[in-house]
Amino acid sequence: MKKNATAVWNGSLKEGHGKLTTQSTTLHDTQYSFKSRFEEGVGTNPEELIAAAHAGCFTMQLSAYLSEEGFEIDSIESKCDIDLVNGAIVTSHLTIAAKIKDITDSVFQQHVTKAEKNCPISKVLNAAISTSATLV
Known part of the structure; x- marks a missing residue:
């Protein structure tokens, strides 16, 4: 079995943002960012x-x-x-x-x-x- 996911990032680390999509599309253009990772931002x-x-x-x-x-x-x-x-x-x-x-x-x-x-x-x-x- 092989599965995949894709991450797309635009911009710098702190001001940029990204989207995650899984092969199953359970995650589809799901937002992630510096804030959602290290602070209290929206996203995963x-x-x-x-x-x-x-x-x-x-x-x-x-x-x-x-x-x-x-x-x-x-x-x-x-x-x-x-x-x-x-x-x-x-x-x-x-x-x-x-x-x-x-x-x-x-x-x-x-x-x-x-x-x-x-x-x-x-x-x-x-x-x-x-x-x-x-x-x-």
């Missing part, structure tokens, strides 16, 4: 999108592991907090609230740890990065 920002991706991916991975073991899942809610410090994402913390039938806390925690280590977004946060760049 890369760290917020990483938080959403990590929460979503982790939750699906946890669901898969629990389902494989035959547990009945009522709900799993995951919140992800990303910390950007000095230009680097230094932490991604997941807070999970789940309703799972007939599971002990010990078994649940084992699956949480397994999902934390194995969801694709957890893995990408320490991935090799490559680029292809062309001046137009």
Whole structure:
């Protein structure tokens, strides 16, 4: 599977603005800017999108592991907090609230740890990065 997203930026860092579009068009010309990233502006920002991706991916991975073991899942809610410090994402913390039938806390925690280590977004946060760049 390959997925993509496009970012277009116009202007300088602080006065400029950008638009994000995902392949699915769930995000379509979605606004982002210096203000939405570092202040209180309208729009999204890369760290917020990483938080959403990590929460979503982790939750699906946890669901898969629990389902494989035959547990009945009522709900799993995951919140992800990303910390950007000095230009680097230094932490991604997941807070999970789940309703799972007939599971002990010990078994649940084992699956949480397994999902934390194995969801694709957890893995990408320490991935090799490559680029292809062309001046137009």
